[in-house]
Amino acid sequence: QGNASASAGKTKAASCAGCHGEDGNSTMPAFPKLAGQHQTYLVKQLQAFKSGARLAPMMAPLAAGLDEQTIQELANYYAGNKISTNPAPKLPANDDDDAPAKTPEQEKAELDALITKGSDLYRNGNISREVSACVACHGPYAEGNKPASFPSLHSQHADYLIKSLTDFKTGARSNNRENMMHMIATKMTDEDIKAVAYYISTM
Ligand code: HEM
Numbered sequence: 001q002g003n004a005s006a007s008a009g010k011t012k013a014a015s016c017a018g019c020h021g022e023d024g025n026s027t028m029p030a031f032p033k034l035a036g037q038h039q040t041y042l043v044k045q046l047q048a049f050k051s052g053a054r055l056a057p058m059m060a061p062l063a064a065g066l067d068e069q070t071i072q073e074l075a076n077y078y079a080g081n082k083i084s085t086n087p088a089p090k091l092p093a094n095d096d097d098d099a100p101a102k103t104p105e106q107e108k109a110e111l112d113a114l115i116t117k118g119s120d121l122y123r124n125g126n127i128s129r130e131v132s133a134c135v136a137c138h139g140p141y142a143e144g145n146k147p148a149s150f151p152s153l154h155s156q157h158a159d160y161l162i163k164s165l166t167d168f169k170t171g172a173r174s175n176n177r178e179n180m181m182h183m184i185a186t187k188m189t190d191e192d193i194k195a196v197a198y199y200i201s202t203m
């Protein structure tokens, strides 16, 4: 890591900017923000895309062309940037045409309830369904755990968090089929996933 410079990473990151944003703060919610993520976690994911251990059709062809030095440089670059905070969350548009339109007050109440549920799950887990508390590994501010390479999650896009948790649950995020996130996500309902993702995106 020591000799893999972040400035070399910055130049090479030009080919990633279209999806992840110039500094790793993607604006499109399906593409994860990389800014401020732990260097070792980024390296591990890029190696997993390259080896095929983490299946991701968009990342695989790109990662295949990265040598070890470039992986380290890219990871150093993104890890050194600051993650941007998200705008206030909105509930997804109601696609049921027959449902009565919600007033702004109803929308706000629904969103507040969702985020409160997410915060409770994040901090306390769910004893009856044996969902571990996220705070134990991802930290009180969802800053992750650098020495352990537990990823930072705060200010990540809610849509990407929902996709990741759903992929852990189904096993589609395949390098984690047998690991802790798979075990945890299989105990979560879709509503749990949505609630915790919305909460984390506001941190
Ligand atoms: C995920 C790096 C280019 C689309 C990721 C992740 C990393 C990464 C480290 C995992 C993030 C995490 O687990 O939190 C890079 C680098 C690139 C690059 C270094 C340039 C060499 C691109 C491009 C696209 C793209 C050009 C769009 C065509 C995605 C998507 C995911 C992802 C969709 C999420 C995959 C999933 O859902 O599992 N990228 N990326 N990336 N990237 Fe890239």
Ligand code: HEM
Pocket (backbone or CB within 6 Å): 032, 044, 121, 122, 131, 132, 133, 134, 135, 136, 137, 138, 149, 150, 151, 153, 161, 164, 165, 176, 180, 181, 184, 196
């Ligand atoms: C990864 C959420 C609990 C350890 C992740 C990711 C998310 C997440 C969204 C993917 C991040 C990304 O793609 O950028 C949660 C939530 C939890 C929870 C919502 C509580 C319900 C835990 C616990 C542990 C843990 C309790 C430790 C025992 C990890 C590890 C990874 C990870 C090691 C990285 C996996 C990899 O290398 O791909 N978590 N997590 N998480 N989490 Fe959790």
